[in-house]
Amino acid sequence: MVFFDNAATSQKPQAVIAAVDDFYTRHNANIHRGLNPLAEEATALYESARETLRIFINAKYRQEIIFTSGATASVNLIAQTWGRKNLCAGDRVVLSIIEHHANFVPWLQLRDELGIHLDIINLDSQGRLDLVHAQKLLKQRRVKLLAVSLGSNVLGNVEINRMKNLRAQARQRGIVVLVDAAQAVAHARLNVQKLNCDFLVFSGHKMYGLTGTGVLYGRKDLLDNMPAWQGGGGMIKWVSAVDFETDELPYKFEAGTPNISGVIGLAVAVNFINTVGFDTIIDAEKKLIKYFLAQTKKYSWLALHGPHSPVDRLAVFALTVNGVHAHDVADILGENGIIVRAGHHCAQPLHDYLRTQATLRASLNFYNTTKEIDLFFQKLSQIHQQFN
Amino acid sequence: MDIYAQNILDHFKNPTNKGSIKDADITHNEANFSCGDTLRVDLKIKDSKLVDFKFNGGGCAISQASVAILGEKILGKSQTQILKIDFANLKKYLGVPISERRAKCALLGLMTIQNAILKRQGKISKTWHDYLA
Numbered sequence: 001m002v003f004f005d006n007a008a009t010s011q012k013p014q015a016v017i018a019a020v021d022d023f024y025t026r027h028n029a030n031i032h033r034g035l036n037p038l039a040e041e042a043t044a045l046y047e048s049a050r051e052t053l054r055i056f057i058n059a060k061y062r063q064e065i066i067f068t069s070g071a072t073a074s075v076n077l078i079a080q081t082w083g084r085k086n087l088c089a090g091d092r093v094v095l096s097i098i099e100h101h102a103n104f105v106p107w108l109q110l111r112d113e114l115g116i117h118l119d120i121i122n123l124d125s126q127g128r129l130d131l132v133h134a135q136k137l138l139k140q141r142r143v144k145l146l147a148v149s150l151g152s153n154v155l156g157n158v159e160i161n162r163m164k165n166l167r168a169q170a171r172q173r174g175i176v177v178l179v180d181a182a183q184a185v186a187h188a189r190l191n192v193q194k195l196n197c198d199f200l201v202f203s204g205h206k207m208y209g210l211t212g213t214g215v216l217y218g219r220k221d222l223l224d225n226m227p228a229w230q231g232g233g234g235m236i237k238w239v240s241a242v243d244f245e246t247d248e249l250p251y252k253f254e255a256g257t258p259n260i261s262g263v264i265g266l267a268v269a270v271n272f273i274n275t276v277g278f279d280t281i282i283d284a285e286k287k288l289i290k291y292f293l294a295q296t297k298k299y300s301w302l303a304l305h306g307p308h309s310p311v312d313r314l315a316v317f318a319l320t321v322n323g324v325h326a327h328d329v330a331d332i333l334g335e336n337g338i339i340v341r342a343g344h345h346c347a348q349p350l351h352d353y354l355r356t357q358a359t360l361r362a363s364l365n366f367y368n369t370t371k372e373i374d375l376f377f378q379k380l381s382q383i384h385q386q387f388n
Numbered sequence: 389m390d391i392y393a394q395n396i397l398d399h400f401k402n403p404t405n406k407g408s409i410k411d412a413d414i415t416h417n418e419a420n421f422s423c424g425d426t427l428r429v430d431l432k433i434k435d436s437k438l439v440d441f442k443f444n445g446g447g448c449a450i451s452q453a454s455v456a457i458l459g460e461k462i463l464g465k466s467q468t469q470i471l472k473i474d475f476a477n478l479k480k481y482l483g484v485p486i487s488e489r490r491a492k493c494a495l496l497g498l499m500t501i502q503n504a505i506l507k508r509q510g511k512i513s514k515t516w517h518d519y520l521a
Contacts, residue, residue, distance in 0.1 A: 326448075327450075327490075331391070331487075331489070331490065342423075343423055351424070357424030357426075357447075387397065387400075387401075
C-alpha cells in the first residue's frame with residue numbers, strides 16, 4: 001500500500017501504539033485524584049508528557065501547554081474564552097484564505113455572535129500568502145487578532161518564515177497572533193519563543209500521535225486572564241452549591257478526564273520525531289518534494305495548485321486531472337492501493353477562491369519514497385487515458 | 389466488477405439528456421455538499437407522465453453517469469412510478485457495484501429528480517437518510 005494521505009493523518013509508529021497498550025495494561029488509573037499509588041503513577045506519566053511537549057515547542061512554562069482533543073478544540077477554546085472576553089462589535093480579526101475550517105468556522109460563529117469583522121488575506125501569484133495584502137489588512141484600525149496557518153493542508157505553502165516579520169509587526173501593535181501549526185508541526189522545528197506568536201495550536205494525530213489529542217500553547221499571561229472554557233471536574237479549585245473557583249493553569253482548561261493514554265502516546269510520538277530527527281525529516285521530505293514537483297511538470301493534462309517551487313513547501317500537492325473528477329481518481333487510485341484524498345479538504349473557502357469544486361491531494365511524509373511517487377504517476381496516467 | 393464499467397464511462401463522456409428545457413414544468417437543484425457535486429434537472433410533465441427530461445451539473449463520473457442512465461429509464465413513466473424508484477432499483481439500472489463511499493454520488497440524480505416531483509406536489513422532500521437508512 002502507498003499512503004499519500006498524511007495531511008489527513010499520519011501513520012502511527014509501533015512505539016506509540018505500544019505506549020497505549022502499556023498504559024492500559026500496567027498503569028491505568030484516573031489522574032490528579034485518588035490518593036492512591038496507581039493514580040500517582042498515571043499522573044506522573046501524563047504530566048511528564050506535558051514536559052515533553054513543552055520542550056518540543058520550546059514553551060517557557062509547563063502551564064502554557066494545554067492538552068485538548070485536537071487543533072479544532074484548541075481554536076474553539078481560544079475563540080470562546082479569549083475571543084468572547086476581548087472582542088466586541090466592530091473589532092477586526094484577520095484570517096487567510098488558506099485556513100482550514102477549524103480556523104474559520106469558530107471565527108464566523110463569533111462574528112455572528114459579537115458582530116466582529118473578518119478580513120481574509122489573499123494569495124499572491126505564486127500561491128503563497130500575499131504579504132502586501134496582509135500588511136494592508138493589519139494596518140486597519142481595531143484589528144485585535146491575526147489567526148493564520150503556518151502551512152496549507154491543500155496548497156502546501158509554508159508561511160513560517162515568510163510571515164514572521166508581519167507577525168512581529170502585528171504583535172508590536174498589540175494584535176494577538178494565533179498560529180495554526182496542525183500541518184507544519186510534523187515537518188519543521190517549531191519554537192514558540194521565536195515564531196512571534198501568542199497562541200499556537202496543533203493536533204497529535206498528524207504528527208504520529210493518536211486521534212483525539214492536541215495541544216493549545218498560549219502565552220501564560222494571556223491564559224491567566226482568560227475565563228475557563230468547559231466546566232467540570234479537574235478545572236476547579238473548589239465548588240460549593242452556589243459558587244466555584246477555577247484551578248490554576250494548565251488545569252483550568254482541562255475539564256473532565258482527559259485522553260490520558262492519548263497524551264502519553266503523543267509524548268512517545270514526540271520522542272519518535274526526535275529520534276528520527278528534524279534534520280533527517282526535512283532532508284527526506286525536501287527530496288520527495290523536488291521529485292514530485294519534477295514529475296508534475298511532465299504531464300500537460302495535470303494541473304498543480306499552489307507553489308511550484310520546493311522552497312517553503314510541504315510535501316502536500318493539490319492536483320486536477322484534465323477530464324477526470326477528483327473523486328473518481330481517488331477512488332480508482334485507492335482500489336489500486338494508493339491512498340489519497342479528494343474533495344475540498346476542509347478548506348471550502350480556498351476551493352471557492354480557486355474556483356474549483358474538488359482537488360486531488362497527495363500528501364507525503366518522510367517515510368514515503370520516490371518509488372511510490374513513480375507508482376502514483378504511473379497509475380494517474382492510466383486513469384487519465386481511461387477517461388479521455 | 390469494476391465500478392468504472394464501460395457503460396458508466398460512456399454515459400459520463402457522452403451523457404444522454406444533458407442540457408435544459410426552456411419551458412420546463414419543474415426545475416430543481418440539489419448538491420452533494422460533502423463533495424461539491426451539483427445537479428439541476430428540468431422536467432416536462434404531460435398527463436402526469438414525464439415526457440421530457442434534461443439535466444446539467446458538474447461532478448464525478450458516477451454522479452453524472454447515474455443521472456444520465458436514470459434519465460433513459462424514467463422517460464415516459466408516471467410521476468408515481470418515478471417516486472417508487474429506490475436505491476436497490478437504481479443499483480440495478482447502473483449494473484455496477486456501488487460502495488458506501490460512492491452511494492451519494494450515485495443517488496444525487498435520483499434524489500434531485502424525486503425532489504423535483506415532490507416539490508411540485510407540495511410534499512416533503514427526501515434526504516440522503518431516506519435512501520440510505
